[in-house]
Amino acid sequence: xxxxxxxxxxxxxxxxxxxxxxxxxxxxxxxxxxxxxxxxxxxxxxxxxxxxxxxxxxxxxxxxxxxxxxxxxxxxxxxxxxxxxxxxxxxxxxxxxxxxxxxxxxxxxxxxxxxxxxxxxxxxxxxxxxxxxxxxxxxxxxxxxxxxxxxxxxxxxxxxxxxxxxxxxxxxxxxxxxxxxxxxxxxxxxxxxxxxxxxxxxxxxxxxxxxxxxxxxxxxxxxxxxxxxxxxxxxxxxxxxxxxxxxxxxxxxxxxxxxxxxxxxxxxxxxxxx
Amino acid sequence: xxxxxxxxxxxxxxxxxxxxxxxxxxxxxxxxxxxxxxxxxxxxxxxxxxxxxxxxxxxxxxxxxxxxxxxxxxxxxxxxxxxxxxxxxxxxxxxxxxxxxxxxxxxxxxxxxxxxxxxxxxxxxxxxxxxxxxxxxxxxxxxxxxxxxxxxxxxxxxxxxxxxxxxxxxxxxxxxxxxxxxxxxxxxxxxxxxxxxxxxxxxxxxxxxxxxxxxxxxxxxxxxxxxxxxxxxxxxxxxxxxxxxxxxxxxxxxxxxxxxxxxxxxxxxxxxxxxxxxxxxxxxxxxxxxxxxxxxxxxxx
Numbered sequence: 075x076x077x078x079x080x081x082x083x084x085x086x087x088x089x090x091x092x093x094x095x096x097x098x099x100x101x102x103x104x105x106x107x108x109x110x111x112x113x114x115x116x117x118x119x120x121x122x123x124x125x126x127x128x129x130x131x132x133x134x135x136x137x138x139x140x141x142x143x144x145x146x147x148x149x150x151x152x153x154x155x156x157x158x159x160x161x162x163x164x165x166x167x168x169x170x171x172x173x174x175x176x177x178x179x180x181x182x183x184x185x186x187x188x189x190x191x192x193x194x195x196x197x198x199x200x201x202x203x204x205x206x207x208x209x210x211x212x213x214x215x216x217x218x219x220x221x222x223x224x225x226x227x228x229x230x231x232x233x234x235x236x237x238x239x240x241x242x243x244x245x246x247x248x249x250x251x252x253x254x255x256x257x258x259x260x261x262x263x264x265x266x267x268x269x270x271x272x273x274x275x276x277x278x279x280x281x282x283x284x285x286x287x288x289x290x291x292x293x294x295x296x297x298x299x300x301x302x303x304x305x306x307x308x309x310x311x312x313x314x315x316x317x318x319x320x321x322x323x324x325x326x327x328x329x330x331x332x333x334x335x336x337x338x339x340x341x342x343x344x345x346x347x348x
Numbered sequence: 349x350x351x352x353x354x355x356x357x358x359x360x361x362x363x364x365x366x367x368x369x370x371x372x373x374x375x376x377x378x379x380x381x382x383x384x385x386x387x388x389x390x391x392x393x394x395x396x397x398x399x400x401x402x403x404x405x406x407x408x409x410x411x412x413x414x415x416x417x418x419x420x421x422x423x424x425x426x427x428x429x430x431x432x433x434x435x436x437x438x439x440x441x442x443x444x445x446x447x448x449x450x451x452x453x454x455x456x457x458x459x460x461x462x463x464x465x466x467x468x469x470x471x472x473x474x475x476x477x478x479x480x481x482x483x484x485x486x487x488x489x490x491x492x493x494x495x496x497x498x499x500x501x502x503x504x505x506x507x508x509x510x511x512x513x514x515x516x517x518x519x520x521x522x523x524x525x526x527x528x529x530x531x532x533x534x535x536x537x538x539x540x541x542x543x544x545x546x547x548x549x550x551x552x553x554x555x556x557x558x559x560x561x562x563x564x565x566x567x568x569x570x571x572x573x574x575x576x577x578x579x580x581x582x583x584x585x586x587x588x589x590x591x592x593x594x595x596x597x598x599x600x601x602x603x604x605x606x607x608x609x610x611x612x613x614x615x616x617x618x619x620x621x622x623x624x625x626x627x628x629x630x631x632x633x634x635x636x637x638x639x640x641x642x643x644x645x646x647x648x649x
Contacts, residue, residue, distance in 0.1 A: 123556065148558075149555075149558040149559060149560045150558065151558075152555075152556060152557065152558035153557075153558035155558075157556050157557075163549060163552075163553050163556075164553075165550050165553060167364075167367040167368075167550075176554075176557070177557045177558075179353070179356060180554065180557050180558055180559040180560075180563060181558065182353050224557070228557075
């Protein structure tokens with residue numbers, strides 16, 4: 075579980091990166107965090123990784139109050155997380171197997187367990203044939219799969235994915251999000267930062283929009299392929315439309331549907347934010 | 349950390365040398381040069397010291413006894429001198445020998461000896477050499493305190509000069525060694541920093557997946573230690589070859605060079621164990637510490 079209570083972050087340069095942000099992501103949720111560059115997304119991720127501390131407010135991740143977490147306890151805390159970077163960050167001198175097994179080495183897992191768990195995770199991301207390949211021998215999409223396997227291998231409660239599709243071909247992006255969704259279905263909480271509106275529109279779900287260091291939108295929106303009860307859909311769409319007009323985010327390319335099943339208008343987003 | 353965990357990390361350290369062979373080679377070279385500079389200077393200093401000490405040992409104490417001393421007593425005194433502290437050798441010079449030497453020395457006034465019919469007026473004497481020239485005055489005084497000894501004299505000026513020379517040589521040598529060590533540390537630190545910098549991302553990834561600082565540092569420690577150990581071994585073999593060559597050349601020189609104390613140069617066989625130990629231990633330690641200290645900057649994420 076992730077909880078931010080009235081969290082503000084002001085850098086030493088005087089820049090207010092986050093301003094009184096409150097947010098709760100429950101166990102098992104899948105949430106997209108969207109927002110333009112400099113909106114505060116990176117700051118939020120740094121906070122959640124305990125790379126930086128909040129200037130004020132309380133940050134709780136997986137039961138750890140990060141403001142009170144002692145330096146020597148940081149490794150223990152980070153072992154409850156999985157992290158997927160935009161630039162993969164695989165260790166080039168290690169094979170796929172070694173890159174993933176490395177996480178279990180860190181937690182001093184028994185060799186027997188490592189030998190069983192790593193191939194399993196590799197097969198989950200569909201890279202069985204690449205077990206002994208080095209990162210340089212993989213495509214962008216494959217590298218990101220390895221990174222996801224690495225994030226997954228120690229069975230974390232929460233996976234934070236920072237622009238995981240930023241460095242790969244658009245068609246492969248869908249596969250990566252599908253993979254993350256699949257992991258989410260098994261009960262792992264996933265927080266995915268992205269600025270790819272097409273993906274968000276396609277998959278829907280909980281969308282948190284950060285703009286200017288504040289959360290300006292936090293709703294569950296259905297994806298184009300998903301069917302929600304009409305009442306909920308109409309409600310969500312109208313709220314999303316209001317937010318879209320205000321903040322320029324893209325919402326699913328759908329029409330408002332009234333509670334009695336009538337379409338209330340034509341395309342809502344009208345290309346907003348594109 | 350479990351033993352298997354340490355074994356894994358130590359293996360990682362050794363594998364890293366191969367995987368980052370260019371940087372490892374750079375570190376090896378810098379360590380090798382540094383060890384040779386400092387080690388060479390230290391050996392040069394030890395030999396200078398030994399040579400000065402060797403020169404000092406040529407300094408003697410001339411001991412003259414009361415001419416009336418009985419022959420038995422002379423023998424007893426010789427034994428007594430031989431048993432005294434700081435005495436290297438005692439050579440007996442009889443009245444007769446002293447008389448003959450005097451005759452040889454006074455060439456021009458030989459006529460005077462025609463008036464002397466006996467050498468009995470000459471004192472018995474000893475030529476005494478000391479172990480440590482630094483204590484020659486103390487030893488001279490001790491000999492002088494024997495009842496029958498009429499005079500015991502040395503040239504403390506020579507001893508004093510050699511003492512001063514040793515001091516100056518020591519100060520210069522230590523200054524040079526300290527300066528070279530400092531330069532070496534800077535070179536080593538920069539090289540290891542560059543080596544670690546090249547792998548800063550690796551360190552950051554380790555931090556993100558929850559590695560402790562000791563987990564991250566252990567492979568770097570092993571890597572630095574092994575590189576340093578090999579640099580120490582390299583430095584030893586180079587020193588061994590160069591030292592022996594120089595030693596042989598100097599030993600082949602004539603007596604003139606020996607007069608300057610060349611005979612006191614320490615043979616390599618006598619010090620090779622210590623030189624090897626010093627190179628290997630210092631090399632491994634400096635390599636390991638340099639590597640670990642350089643990770644500090646990148647480990648704080």
